[in-house]
Amino acid sequence: MMSIRWRLFAILLFATGLIWFSAVVWLQYSAKAQIERVLDSRLAEAGQMVSALLADRGLADAVSSDAEGGLSLPDFQYVEGGLERQLHCQVWSLRGTLLGQSGAGPEARLGASEPGFSMTQMNGERWRVYTVINAELGVEIVVGESLAMRENLVADVRAGLLWPILVIAPLLAGAIWLSVGRGLLPLKQFAAGLSVRSESNLSPVATTPLPPEMRPVGAALNGLLARLAEARRRERDFISYAAHELKTPLAGIKTQAQVARAAPSGDVQRNALDRLTGAVDRTNRLVNQLLDLARIEDDGATGRPTDTTDAIARKIVSELQELAAARNLVLHIENRGNSCAADPIHLGLALRNVIENALNAAPGGSVVTIVLSGKGVEVHDEGPGIDAADLPYVTQRFFTGTGSKHKGSGLGLAITAAALNRIGWKLYFRKDASNGQIVGL
DSSP, rough: OOOHHHHHHHHHHHHHHHHHHHHHHHHHHHHHHHHHHHHHHHHHHHHHHHHHTTTTTHHHHHHHHOOTTOOOOEEEEEETTTTTEEEEEEEEESOOOEEEEOOOOSSSOOOOSSSSSEEETTTTEEEEEEEETTTTTTTTEEEEEEEEHHHHHHHHHHHHHHHHHHHHHHHHHHHHHHHHHHHHHHHHHHHHHHTTTTTTTTOOOOOSSOTTTTOOOOOOOHHHHHHHHHHHHHHHHHHHHHHHHHHHHHHHHHHHHHHHHSSHHHHHHHHHHHHHHHHHHHHHHHHHHHHHHHHHOOOOOOOOOOOOHHHHHHHHHHHHHHHHHHHHHEEEEOOSEEEOOOHHHHHHHHHHHHHHHHHHOOOTOOEEEEEEEEEEEEEEEOOOOOOOGGEEEEESSTTOOSOOSOOOOSSSHHHHHHHHHHHTTOOEEESSSSSSSSEEE
């Protein structure tokens, strides 16, 4: 991709060149029109001057004799604008006799018999002609000029306009290049300041010294740095909490293993192994939840609604029937309208954690009901419910509640909230009118 400096340089150079070219074209046509007017005026003056000379008495006698070649006319030759300019003059009687001409011009008649300006072509050469009719003397004065002389004069004017451009163009290009580099200097300084930062420095960058055009970039960068700092803080907290939560079950596993090895009787050993198995199961669930949470936060996909809430709920319930039976609980699905479309991965993960929490909180012999509707899913249990003081914190990682009898990992609702956020769903809590807790998705 072309650099900003080269792009700006090309745009400015093209725009400047286009303006100059337009100016040159306009000046050329304007100068040509001015030159035409001036030379036509000189041509008319020459014709009028010859007519005035013929009014002299001596010339009048020559005219009255109607003798061909009886008049001797002066050469109209002079230098103008550095170019030698020559006019050719012919004097014709009204009867069509050539009375005289100046210089070595064409022998044929230059122009028409009509007075004023006209164009003619003789011997492959174009002429600008001015005709004057002197009725008193009975003559026509025709003054002509070859257009090649005029074209040479216009070409000199064009060259006079182009040469300064050819000389100034490289200087202008250099000035544009240096100016663009100077204008981009704040960007280079900004980049240099970022390059010397350490990887641990996520503090906001100063946007005050930046030009107004770059301040949105600085603000966006500060927003990114703030999000990175928050992500790093969550990562540190996650690692710290995970290490703390894993430390307790691992210590319990080690203790129960030592008890089982040193047990004097089979009953004590079996009891220790049962506790060991329970500790391993809890540790395995904690590890799986940690992996689920990490996978949700690392996955940038929002998910696609490729399944229905009814199908997703029935699949989760069938997988948790064994856990419910082990705790003497009943899982029941209740339909209250048409189910809605949802992403089976994210909603399935969220719903599984909510139902597992309900199974852990519900008393034995009770029913956990999953209510499906066109608006989403609700999970009803008959447990003590969530304390009102804990509601603002239940979706935080490793928060287990102040009055909870069941001490889980504190990750279930955090995983639920993260998964629902990926698919644009919301998590809400409310108390059941009779007894228990309702968690809605």
